[in-house]
Amino acid sequence: MKVLNNFKIQHKCTDCEIPSEGFFCDLQESTLQNLESLKISNVYPRGSVLFIEGQPSNGVYILCQGRVKLSTCSREGKVIILQIADAGEVLGLSAVVSDSVYEATAEVVEPCQVNFIRKADFLRFLQQNADACLSAVKQLSHNYQTAHLQICSLGLSSSVADKLAKLFLGWCNANRHENGNGNGTVRLKISYTHEEIAEMIGTSRETVSRLLKTFRERKLITLKGSDLVIHDKKRLEMMVGI
């Protein structure tokens, strides 16, 4: 097996060695075999662009390894990160199933392996494999809920501090089963830069850095490297009026 950028390229889904909870990772053996014949595997370095916002959709990208940033540009030219996709996610899914343009720009933030499937092949595959179709429904439902929370947070927050607090609470909820200790303290691993956090809530890096300092001073959080500790989730919730 070829090794590149410290990761092993997985050529066959049926022999995949990466433990993943991806939407397309736990399909039936026969469905995975059908998928094998359609996919084209590629490896992309950091900074590569898989597709651009507004480009007609020509297929889906199944992210096997690495991370990809999905961002959109507001009318004012502000970049907003919709999502940082992790291994196991299918990129460009909503555009392909609704036969529209890609809704975001997908940029590789960590070297990744991607399996590309052409639009017509993918739609036929979904119609012929019920378990894959249900997995796609699950991913889109998940994306819909994430987008709903994000748009409500952006649209209804009275301040940037509110938006940042809501972003942290969203991360807490996404990891609710793993990192809570029952007394309100939540530990999270985050691998985002201040710039990326700023783009998630539609503000500047300087504002995020300043707010993180304020949150630390108010003993709401501790941030050391990639370890984020939310000391009292309830206080954070009260702050945003939940």
Place this chain on the structure above:
Amino acid sequence: MRVLILQFQKCEHRLPDKFVRQSMLNKHQANSECFFGNAFLADDLFCGLSSETQTSLLAIKQTKRFAKDQLIFAVEQMPCCIYILTTGDAQIFYATELFGRSVKRNEILGLTEAITNLPYEISVKAVSPCIFECVGRDDFNRFLQSEPEVCFRLLQMLGANLQKVYQLFTNQ
């Protein structure tokens, strides 16, 4: 029992979207209004079903009645079923009752939550006595699994609605 299917297939009068108090909303008002307008309608999802599929759907649905001002479900509750409004008026709201809209006739509520098994993101309250047709979460997921055609149609609806939501980010 067949009434439900007939209601799905019939294009009902749809209630106009409106906010309870416009002054609550800031400059993002138009975007948010648009967002809450993205309803999943039972007419679209369950139209043109074969008689076998109709029968299996009728077998798993149950009718629930709610009194005026009764909460149908609330934010943070775990999803137990999907709700389809057939009679009466209800209000969807997010975070506060001041921000929301009317539920459309034959609108499916709690759809994505039932699929992902994540807590409800909105609350829904009856503003007049209401009748909802409900399908339990597990039954609905089994139904989707056994009806690939409905599952694919739902996928397309989700895709189209999600594209509309992403458009809102561009308008921020």
